[in-house]
Amino acid sequence: MFTNIKISSLLGTLLLSLTLGTFPVISFAATGYGGPYNFGMPASAAEIALIDxxxxxxxxxxxxxxxxxxxxxxxxxxxxxxxxxxxxxxxxxxxxxxxxxxxxxxxxxxxxxxxxxxxxxxxxxxxxxxxxxxxxxxxxxxxxxxxxxxxxxxxxxxxxxxxxxxxxxxxxxIDMPNKDGFISDPRPDVFNYE
Amino acid sequence: MNDNSSNNDYDKKTRTLIQGMVEAEEKAIASRKKQAAPEEECECRDGMFPNGKTPPIASRRQFLAATASGAAAIAVGSAANAAVPAGSMDYPVQDDPSKVQGRLTNDDGGYGSRSQFETESRWRFPTATKESSWTMTPLDSGHGIVTPSGLHFERHHGGIPNINPDKHELIVHGMVDGARKYTMEDLTRFPSVSRFHFIECSGNGLTEWRKPTLKTVQGTHGLTSTTEWTGVPLSTILREVGVQEGAAWILAEGADAAVMTRSVPIDKAWDDAMLVYAQNGEAIRPEQGYPLRLLLPGFEGNTHIKWLRRLEISDKPFMTREETSKYTDLLDGGKARQFSFMMEAKSVITFPSGEMKLPKPGFYEISGLAWTGKGRIKRVEVSVDGGVSWQLAELQTPILSKCHTRFRFPWRWDGKPTILQSRCQDETGYVQPTIKQLVEERGLDGGKYGSIYHLNGIQSWAVAADGGVSNVHQY
The missing domain is CATH 1.10.760.10 (Cytochrome c-like domain)
Known part of the structure; x- marks a missing residue:
């Protein structure tokens, strides 16, 4: 009985995430990797310094x-x-x-x-x-x-x-004159939600 | 209606910018009309730009083919042929194609081109230099949701580099367990994904805040395009290098002359960011970042760094020029919004749209595009009476996340002047606002137009009694 409740609540979470459209992200992040592949090469400090x-x-x-x-x-x-x-x-x-x-x-x-x-x-x-x-x-x-x-x-x-x-x-x-001139993005800032 | 106000209250730089856009569009419209004989009247959908293109150009091309049929073959293979539109070749045109053999198979060198009768093209904003400039996608002539690669809008800050992919490397370093470098061959070995996404410049519509300024939908909305992108999820690369505790931002850097840089929140990188090397089934175009571009679905276009050469993982944003002095939104009161990445829900009717002319009353299929950086478009409504009443438009499948969605609406025009509008709702419930709502909220009223970015207001097209369509503001 207890187990059933757990399963149904798990399903509920899954359904909720599907409804919210987050499921593809979860499956992508959790199961899409399949590595490590180890392609490429280590980048040396000298190589990084050239373009960093x-x-x-x-x-x-x-x-x-x-x-x-x-x-x-x-x-x-x-x-x-x-x-x-x-x-x-x-x-x-x-x-x-x-x-x-x-x-x-x-x-x-x-x-x-x-x-x-x-x-x-x-x-x-x-x-x-x-x-x-x-x-x-x-x-x-x-x-x-x-x-x-x-x-x-x-x-x-x-x-x-x-x-x-x-x-x-x-x-x-150096303190630039407009160093405190920026705020984070509050959008959505117009609410016509239905 | 609010089209009597002026652009005088913009700062000088913005005024110059807008004036330049107006002149560039005028030039584009004039050249389109010049390609047609003035006496031609539009009777069909293709010809709904007054003095439409198809029949007149056809006759001109037939004439050229008839007088120089022997020489026509020589023209084939020349890269830029002024006699025919960009992206096409000057092939002979048969009087009766059913009575003579057509041109030879694979004689195009193995890569096809569009018909020389098709004239759609991007036009450029006349910035002081051609290195730092931008071009607009002709949404008015588009079909479906995908933008042809050669018509994808552009924004360059240091010209278009021509990169040999064999010599191109991506270096990933900073707060990682092991810094690595990847050749293009390495990157294409990783498991790949293909996704349809729009990219929209946050400056799309910058001329339209205060009054209807540009005439065509290419001018008002042409800084958005949709592509099937293929590449490696950025999360794959992050797992390969091992991201350290405390990492919060990633600097993405291009290999162009601007060495373009933007800081990206690492959550976005883990979520759905991609390192893309293909566009609509082939390698991405040089103008779009060949051989490698960062794709951040739903984020403003400038963050999708082209010609990507370096990713540096860090705990803080880097505060580059583009994310401080440029792509920030100055509000009334003097503060500016920073890191305003999200492209919010927006729609526009592309047919009929500005500068087109409906030949007579009767049936027309209204069609347009809707998109949102927050997921899928849930619904689009169309008003054919200036916003008095709204009716659901039909959404063309597939309806994809962070992608253009095509909508259609059947309409019988009674011949009386009216105003056409569309508004969309995305899956978060957010409904596209009016321009007036945006202006009121961001404090841009009263002549304070510091911000020119992130205009996603409802677009209005007036249809006059003579069928002419024009850009208006209607709240």
Missing amino acids: IDAMPDGRGLPSGSGNYQKGKGVYTAKCMGCHGADLAGVKGTGAAALIGGRGSLASGKPKKTVESYWPYASTVFDYVKRAMPFNAPGSLTDDEVYAVVAYVLGEANIFDKSASLNAKSLPM
């Missing part, structure tokens, strides 16, 4: 090296200014974004999203410049050049001291 270029807000992934505003101005003038402009406002027609300005504009009804006004982490600037800039030669800057040009942009944005050295230690300490 990301940097995280807490500083993980930032390489050694350093740069400052003054050096960054040179890098910017030579490799960035053509598209982003001498005023860092973006040259019309190039598609390049404005890098500074717009602070305090997000709630104004005419938001201006820039590195200065919108980007929540300095690590994102480093990461993006290193992986994808300059547009005509992505990934071509040395780590020192990336640190320097980030120091220049953040210096122009009045976020980072123009005389300080930007490196793996100082970069994660």
Whole structure:
């Protein structure tokens, strides 16, 4: 008798999961593997290091090296200014974004999203410049050049001291103006449920 | 009706964006009309774009074939032939195909192409560079639920890399017991799955928040496409490498010039994520990530990283450029929603739709697409009176999870002006909202249009007394 109850409640759970549409996921995750297969090869630390270029807000992934505003101005003038402009406002027609300005504009009804006004982490600037800039030669800057040009942009944005050295230690300490500007996704946010 | 408001309250960048979209669509419409003789009137379904394409192009092609029949064979094999639509070849056209032999078997090199009489094509948003740009799927001419591989919408941030699959590797590392690298040959050895799923860019419809802006359904909804994808469940790879305690996010990275990156919650990876190498039965197209793409069913398109080269397992999100400065939803008040992955339930009538013209009163089969990132479409309703009354549409099977579902509704048009709408409900019970509801909820009213993503409101098409169909807002 007791066993029967257990079975029926188990069936109930199964039926419930079928109704909710979760059953395929369960069967997929629980029975779909069938391994280990051991295809592929171990990846060595050296192989990973070649392409592991990301940097995280807490500083993980930032390489050694350093740069400052003054050096960054040179890098910017030579490799960035053509598209982003001498005023860092973006040259019309190039598609390049404005890098500074717009602070305090997000709630104004005419938001201006820039590195200065919108980007929540300095690590994102480093990461993006290193992986994808300059547009005509992505990934071509040395780590020192990336640190320097980030120091220049953040210096122009009045976020980072123009005389300080930007490196793996100082970069994660930077508080970006919009660091608390993001909330998690609350959707569904419109309820017409029937 | 709310189509008198302007786009002036958008920020400058969005205004430029929208203006560019309008101009690109105008160009596409003009070129479609140019391909037709102006005196041609539409009488059949295929010709319901005014000055429809089929008969005029046929006569033009016949003319060309007749004057250059000997030279026509030379054109065969040229990759980009300006004389015929993209994806087709310039073959001779017979006056009476029953009286002469047709072209030779397998003389196409062993890979077929579409008829040169078919003109559907993607059109591009005129961004400043062609490397970072996007194209729209012509949903208005689509049938069924599958998008032809060559018409799948595109969004590239650093051009389309041309990758030799023999040299491509996927490295999986981070919080794993053993980091591994996989060649394409390795990946195709794993047990595989094939699934039909849509991918929709969260920017789909970005021009339509404030007022009806683009004219065609290709413009308003063309950033969604459905494909049969084949590949390895990501959960298989996670088991192979051994995910460590505390892992919560995975960084996915592409091998394109943008080295595109997004952080993915590990629950999604365990659930139904796939590493796909095939699209509609053949290798995925270069524009779709050849030779390997991450597929996250139901999540916004940008997260489906193309040309996938690296997965790094971590405890925290990586806060990449795309998930902080770009694909976030700025709301009234200045806060922005982040990691808004889910593509919520949405539907649209694709026939009849903007810029088409119904030749006369009478019977028409209304048809469209519905989809949701949360599972299956449960029902679709159609209104033929501007939302006063709603009736159930017929859903075409198969009705698949996180996939376009085709709906149909028989309609007799009495010749009077009216408004056509569709709204869908998904299996969670969620019902597609109106654009007005979305605007009210997200605080976008009063000129504050910071967010341009995740518009899934009800689309309205006005039918005029002369049969012309146009994009309107109707709440």
